[in-house]
Amino acid sequence: MPVISSTKDVDTLTMTFVAEFEATVEKVWEVWADPRKLERWWGPPTWPATFERYEFEPGGxxxxxxxxxxxxxxxxxxxxxxxxAPHRLEFDDGFADENSEPVDPKDATHGTVTIEAAGGRTRMTTVSTFTSAEQLERMAEMGMEEGMREAQSQIDKLLTA
Structure with a gap:
């Protein structure tokens, strides 16, 4: 499994996932940059994603x-x-309504993805930062940690395709 660690830290209001892959930095970057690849792993295997809009640029x-x-x-x-590119991506992430519009932008988390070479492999570190301990606990209770581990475990298949 590519995820080598996941850590929930209430003191820093973060959840951090570290994964390593047998692929180049550029190839790992593509699983974020290409929405068709992203939707093949964003979400646990039983909850596949479909991206209806994807503007991969700052402010997008x-x-x-x-x-x-x-x-x-x-x-x-x-x-x-x-x-x-191809080393860092940051985004705000939240729940949307049936029209795909943000439900409560103030309840968003902030994601930071760092991709770097690591001894012949590529390490991807994903950090979700929460606005409060309550938000962190709510997301943990919804299964975010397990869901992200399962989701990121699907990336290996994309990298060998």
Whole structure:
């Protein structure tokens, strides 16, 4: 499994995932930059994602939904806040309504993805920063840690394709 660690830290209001892959930095970057690749792993295997909008640039908007086993759609949004290709991506991430618009932008988390060479492999560190301990605990109770581990475990298949 590519995820080598996941850490929930209430003191820093973060959840951090570290994964390593047998691929170049550029190839790992593509799983974020290409929405068709992104939707093949963003979300656990039983909740695949579909990106309806994906503007991969600072200030760009993304709108997506994940479809559950019973057909339920959980919608989300991103606002991309920074891109330093192929090493860093930052975005705000939140829940969306049935029209794919943000439910409460103040309840968003902030994601920071760092991709770097690591001894012949590539290390991807994903940090979600929360606005409060309550928000962190709510997301943890919703299964975010397990879901992200399962989601990132799907990336290996994309890198060998």
């Amino acid at each position: 908007q993304a709108r997506y939904y994940m479809t559950g086993p019973d057909g339920t759609k959980a919608r989300g949004w991103w606002t991309i806040t920074a891109i330093e």
